[in-house]
Amino acid sequence: MxxxxxxxxxxxxxxxxxxxxxxxxxxxxxxxxxxxxxxxxxxxxxxxxxxxxxxxxxxxxxxxxxxxxxxxxxxxxxxxxxxxxxxxxxxxxxxxxxxxxxxDLDLESPVIDRNRNDIMKWQTVTDVAIALDAPPGDVAALADVLHGIDQTITAESIAAGIAETEQELSASTRDAAAGVPATQASGRYVVITLRPADVDPLRADLDAIASVALPQRGRLLTVDPAVHSPALDGIPEVWRGILAESAGWSVDIDNPGHDDDVRVQAKSPEDVQNIPTTMDLEAQKAAQLAVDSATRPAAIVALTPSKGGVLAVAQNAAASARGPVALNGLYAPGSVFSLVTASAALDNADIGPDDIVGCPAQVTVDGRTVFNPDDLDLGPVTLTQAFAATCLTTLATLTGALPDGALPDTAEALGVGADFDTPGLTTLTGSVPPTEPGAARVEAGIGQGPVAASPFGMAVVAATLANGGDRIAPMLVVGKKATAADPPTTVSKDTANAVRLMMHEAVAMGNASALRDIDGLAGVAGTAEVTDRRAHGWFVGILGDMAFAVFVQGAGSSQPATDVTRVFLDALGATPDDGS
CATH class of the missing domain: 3.10.450 (Nuclear Transport Factor 2; Chain: A,)
Structure with missing residues (x-):
């Protein structure tokens, strides 16, 4: 015994x-x-x-x-x-x-925005699943029923999905035989998952197809089906983790043939009223409206500089086809990288915003010849005027005078190159590799060559400048700020204030003057040349307690980015400048 x-x-x-x-x-x-x-x-x-x-x-x-x-x-x-x-x-x-x-989790706890509006709730969804051995007639009938909801669903796409599922099942069976548990054994292919409002009108037609099953399950979904954002993709995991901290539990006896379990012991979950986020539903809807107005892949990321909160993350369908590009798509920032280069010069090169610099049509620095767009030649001007006018030749000259490491260090201090671990978000900010003096460093100074940034990374740059040079710690779920492996060097408050004033000048009479009627807006518009492709368009701005980046892939100029920005700010009710 x-x-x-x-x-x-x-x-x-x-x-x-x-x-x-x-x-x-x-x-x-x-x-x-x-x-x-x-x-x-x-x-x-x-x-x-x-x-x-x-x-x-x-x-x-x-x-x-x-x-x-x-x-x-x-x-x-x-x-x-x-x-x-x-x-x-x-x-x-x-x-x-x-x-x-x-x-036992309190699944009734909603995810809310900063104004206490419900963003996501636990809801019952229905999987529309078809048997892997379904006859062709059933496949065609299912495609006819679902095509009205999703036009990408066809008999061919369902057949391809069935074939892929069969291959996965075959592989998992081989794995199981080798001692690895099978991961799939349903014998069905889930064609689509639908909310009640979508599946209920189709239920009779779906029930009539013999090889189709309609299992139900719970999922955390947006309350408004029209609201979608890459920023919400990681929320279910964080939501469940928070609920687990206050979870109840139960132990029951499950006897065969008995409908009711015998309760051994249980503890009820603690009430979790809601899971608060920093997002703003109105800002999110405005951002989505704006990116949907673009004909090319477009994304917007908006943050609050004062707290680092994520206000909105939106991208259109063309961008979403490439993945969550708003948060981790890396692209050449081009001339909007002047925010970093100017900050590095102000902090390291003994120059001020009112100092006179040259803005020739072209200049050769450390073996790299740089041309201004449209052969722009302003001659001697202040650094603020050169910044506002997108004088690439000025930026190249400033870069050549920077000490080693100044450019990548400043970029990381502002946010590009920072490795944030943010609960609920998977992000990449960008990369500014250290370079030896020469052509590569000059290219980096104008946002080309080895430099890459994401829309999220450029939004962090704007937020950090608006925060007086102290790099923000991004946050999506209230109370769960991002951490970073290495504390950055900081950009001085004087430098941050100077760059913000230069951004105001760029809106008033420079590269972002298309938006000069928006009261209080500071920003910089620009393009990023890409070899053998159309240039990307950018706008990076600050308005009140909002810092944001707008990106349009293959835009050809900065105008599509400023157009998207206008739609965004108009939808938010930004006040036009009355000229007083």
Whole structure:
């Protein structure tokens, strides 16, 4: 008996079962219960009562650290074997039954925006799944029913999905044979997942197709189907993690043939009223409206400089086809990288915004010849005037005078190259590799060559400048700020203020003057040349407590980016400058 108890406590279920008079049944029952209990640890002990019977006591330590216990009975050894009975585990357990541990989350907790509007809620969705051996007629019928909801669904696309699922099943079967558990065994291909409002009108037609099944499950979804953002993709994991911190739990006896489980013990979850985020639904809708107005792939990222909160992240369908480009798509920033180059010069090159610099049509610096757009030649002007006019030749000259490491260090201090770990967000900010003096460094200074930035990274640059040079720590879920591996050097407050004034000048009479009627807007517009492709368009701006970046891939000029910016700000109700 002591050996049986020890084997159970060591979780050596096969050895424990072998000591019983029914090893196969005992091993199945013990295995089912331990799996049902989430492989909780158990401590079995036996006690002889005053009436001469043996009782069992199992103290369970659950996967979440909570504890419960079960009691039962155990027969005396006969012929050196333990008489097997499920009552050894619990006296209420019947043959074929098992114990089941469950986490109980407060699934009614919504995800809200900063104005306490519901963004996401737990909802029931329906998977439209078709059998892998469905006849061609059923495939065609399903395509006809679903084509009105999603025009990409055709008989051919369903057939391709079935074939891919069959290949995955075949591979998982081979893996299982090699000792790796199979990951798929449904025998069905899920064509689409629908909300109730979408599936209900189709239910009768779908039910009429013999090889189609409509299983339901819960999912955290946006309350408004029209609201979608790469920033929301990671929210379900964070939401579930927060709920788990206040989760309840239960242990039940699941007996076959009985509709109701027998409750062993339970603790109700603590009430979690909501999961607050920094997002703003109105800003998100405005950003989505703006990017949808673009004919080429476009993205917007908006942040609050004062707290680092993510206000909105939007991209149009053309951009989404390339992935979450707003958060981690890396592109040449081109002339909007002047925000970094000018900051580096102000902090490291003994120059001020009102100092006179040259802006010739072309200049050769460290072996690299740089041309201004449209042969722009302003002659001697202030640094602010050169910045506002997108004098690439000025930026190239400033870059050549920078000390080693100044450009990448300044970029990281502003946000490009920073490696943020933000709960709920997967982001890349960009890269500004250190370069030796020469053509590569000059190219970096004008946002070309080895330099790359994401729309998110450029939004962080604007937010950091608006925050007085202190790099923001991005945040999506309130109270869960980003962390970064290395603390950055900081851009001085004087430099940040000077660059912001230069951005105002660029809107007033420079490269972003198309937006000069928007009161209080500071920003810089620009293009990024790409070899053998149309130039990208950018606008990076600050308006009140909002810093944002607009990106249009292959725009050909900065105008599409400023057009998208106008739609965004108009939708937000930005006030036109009355000229006073």
């Amino acid at each position: 002591r050996e049986f108890v020890k084997a159970v406590n060591d979780h050596d279920l096969a050895a424990a079962a072998a000591m019983t008079d029914d090893p196969d049944t005992a091993e199945q029952a013990l295995t089912a219960t331990f799996r049902g209990m989430g492989n909780a640890t158990a401590h079995l002990s036996t006690l002889e009562s005053l009436r001469g019977t043996l009782t069992t006591h199992i103290a369970w330590k659950l996967p979440d650290g909570n504890k419960t216990e079960t009691t039962g009975t155990i027969g005396r050894l006969e012929d050196g074997k333990v008489p097997w009975s499920p009552h050894i585990i619990d006296s209420r357990l019947q043959p074929g039954g098992r114990l089941v541990y469950s986490r």
